[in-house]
Amino acid sequence: MTDKAGPTAVPGDANPGVIVVSGISAAGKSTVAQALAERLPRSAHVRGDIFRRMVVNGQAHMTAEALPEAVAQLRLRHRLAAAAADAYAEAGFTAVLQDVFLGEHLRKITEMISCRPLAVVVLAPDPDVVARREEKRSKTGYGPDWRPKDLDKVLRESTPRIGLWLDTSHRTVDETVDEILRRAWGEGAVF
Secondary structure: OOOOOOOOOOOOOOOOOEEEEEEOOOOOHHHHHHHHHHHOOOEEEEEOHHHHHOOOOOOOOOOOOOOHHHHHHHHHHHHHHHHHHHHHHHOOOEEEEEOOOOOHHHHHHHHHOOOOOEEEEEEOOOHHHHHHHHHHOOOOOOEOOEOHHHHHHHHHHHOOOOOEEEOOOOOOHHHHHHHHHHHHHHHOEEO
16 A cells, blocks of 8 residues: 555656545546546546445435434445555556545545545535536436535534535536646645
8 A cells, every 4th residue: 555654746746546536426426526637637437426436235325414324325435535645656657536525434445445645635616516516417416305505514513524515506617727737736635
C-alpha cells in the first residue's frame, strides 16, 4: 500500500492517489468526477453507486428515516468503493471516487481508503440550485420525504468539515475541475 504520510503528489504527475468527490444528490458529483478523471493522465472514475445497483434482489433504499438494513447496505457499498479506489491507486491510477458521503460516512470513507495521498472534495451548491438541477435530470435522487434542502441540512450540520468544500452554485464543470486541480492536494488533503 501507498504510505499514509503527507501528500507526495499533485494531480497530473506520475504518483497515483485517491480523490473523493462527495455532495448531496444532484450536486454535480458524477459530472465533475468524470471531467476531473478525464483531465488526469492516468485515472479511473469509481462510481460508488454502481455497487448499490449490483444488488439484484433485497435492496434496501436509503430514505430520511433509513432502516438498519439500508444503512448496512450503504456501508457495504462504501467498503467496496474504497477497496476499488485502493486497487486502482495500487495499480498506478489516480482514482476519483464519487458518491454521497454525508455525516459520519465522510470520515469513515477516509479511514477505509488506505492509499495516500488522499484528497476529499465536497461539492456544496445552494440547495435551491440543486433542486433546479434535479428537475432537469433523467434520474431521481429525491422523493416525497427527501428533498434537496433536507439532505443539504445533513451535509452542512452533520458532516465533518474535512477536505475542500466548494460552493459550485455558479461554477461551470470546467471551473470546478480547475479549482479542484489547484486546491485538492493542499486544502483537501487527508492524512
